[in-house]
Amino acid sequence: xxxxxxAPRDNAPSRWAYRFERLMxxxxxxxxxxxxxxxxxxxxxxxxxxxxxxxREDLNLAINDLRRGIAERPEFSVSAMxxxxxxxxxxxxxxxxxxxxxxxxxxxLDLEGLRAQVIELPxxxxxxxxxxxxxxLQLNISERTPVAVWRTHEGLALIDPDGxxxxxxxxxxxxxxxxxxxxxxxxxxxxxxxxxxAAAEPLKARVIGLVRVGERxxxxxxxxxxxxxxxxxxxxxxxxxxxALHSAEELLERDIQVVDMRLARRPTIQLTENAxxxxxxxxxxxxxxxxx
Numbered sequence: 578x579x580x581x582x583x584a585p586r587d588n589a590p591s592r593w594a595y596r597f598e599r600l601m602x603x604x605x606x607x608x609x610x611x612x613x614x615x616x617x618x619x620x621x622x623x624x625x626x627x628x629x630x631x632x633r634e635d636l637n638l639a640i641n642d643l644r645r646g647i648a649e650r651p652e653f654s655v656s657a658m659x660x661x662x663x664x665x666x667x668x669x670x671x672x673x674x675x676x677x678x679x680x681x682x683x684x685x686l687d688l689e690g691l692r693a694q695v696i697e698l699p700x701x702x703x704x705x706x707x708x709x710x711x712x713x714l715q716l717n718i719s720e721r722t723p724v725a726v727w728r729t730h731e732g733l734a735l736i737d738p739d740g741x742x743x744x745x746x747x748x749x750x751x752x753x754x755x756x757x758x759x760x761x762x763x764x765x766x767x768x769x770x771x772x773x774x775a776a777a778e779p780l781k782a783r784v785i786g787l788v789r790v791g792e793r794x795x796x797x798x799x800x801x802x803x804x805x806x807x808x809x810x811x812x813x814x815x816x817x818x819x820x821a822l823h824s825a826e827e828l829l830e831r832d833i834q835v836v837d838m839r840l841a842r843r844p845t846i847q848l849t850e851n852a853x854x855x856x857x858x859x860x861x862x863x864x865x866x867x868x869x
Contacts, residue, residue, distance in 0.1 A: 655712050656680045662718040667700055671716070674698070683708050700743045725767060726752050728759040728786075738771065740764040760789030769812070770795065776816045779824065794839070802849075803829060806837045815841065 600606045627633055656679050660668045674694055688706045695704040695716070703719040721743045723735035733746035735755075742764070746752055758770050770787050773795060777784050780799065788796045795812055797805040807815050815838040822828045828836070835847035 653683045654680045655683055655686065655708055655714050657712070658714040658716060660716045660718060663701075663716075663720060667698070667718070667720060670698065671695055671718070677714070680712070686714070699741060702737075702741075723752075724755065724771065726755050726757050727763055728757060736764055736767060738767050740767050756784075757786030758789065759786060760792075762792030763787070763789035765792070766795075772813050773797065773807070773816055776813050777820065779820050780829070783829070799829065802834060804835050806835060806839050808839045808841065811841065818844075 658672070658675075658677060658679070660671060663671065675691055686708070688708075692704050692706050695701055695706075695718070700720050701718060702721045705717045707715050709715045721737040721739075721741055723743045724738050725736050726746050726749060727734045727736045727742070733749065735743045735746050735752070736758075737743055749757065756770070756774050758767070763770065766789065773787060774784070777797060780797075783799045783801075783803075785798045785800060788798055790796055794809040795807045797807065797816065799805070805816065805819055819828070819836055819838060823830075832849045833846055834849045835845075837845040837847065
């Protein structure tokens with residue numbers, strides 16, 4: 578029981594307690610107290626801990642040991658490489674370039690770097706690498722397919738439809754099934770050359786090859802020293818006209834050295850020296866007879 582002379586107890590909070598309760602009702606203050614303060618304490622403690630060089634070194638050693646322990650587990654070991662889609666010679670060249678020593682951990686393989694090394698080979702169009710189950714490094718290759726032999730100042734080379742050199746051609750006779758193209762810039766117009774060769778199919782037995790002139794147009798080179806000079810634009814159509822004339826009148830069986838189709842409205846024929854001499858001889862005989 579409270580004594581009659583005691584002062585009544587005041588249950589109201591103090592001024593500071595009241596202010597603190599008011600602050601706790603503020604969302605920003607609660608966020609500061611529950612997030613910022615703990616984060617600051619942890620960050621400060623971490624900074625103090627990492628300030629010691631020995632502690633940092635010990636931590637790095639522990640992380641490296643953990644990583645090495647995981648990397649050396651048998652399930653992450655790569656023991657062999659399989660190459661699909663490549664010819665035997667290209668496969669051997671790939672193995673020599675990569676120079677991988679098995680077994681090796683998956684964590685030590687830079688697949689993108691290995692792929693970059695592979696696609697640098699001229700004969701490779703695309704490549705993909707992955708580690709398949711069983712610890713096999715699977716390499717899928719798509720090779721470029723050469724369609725012509727390109728003669729340059731450096732020698733002969735095999736070339737694909739997009740103008741990529743796939744490798745050297747050691748002799749023309751080694752690739753008799755492929756057409757021969759020559760000239761600067763011929764590699765940039767291989768597809769056009771193939772269209773021209775298709776148009777010249779009736780003359781296939783006599784076609785020696787195509788020569789790129791001025792990096793802008795083609796000459797068709799035939800046996801017996803004959804040439805068909807094609808225009809920069811409409812080359813296939815111009816060649817079709819020559820083939821049609823040959824089929825109808827055996828144009829290219831005559832003593833003709835050059836058929837110039839560069840001017841569509843004025844095709845020009847250049848005779849051989851023997852044909853010119855015969856023409857002059859015949860003209861003189863005719864003129865002499867007329868004069869008598």
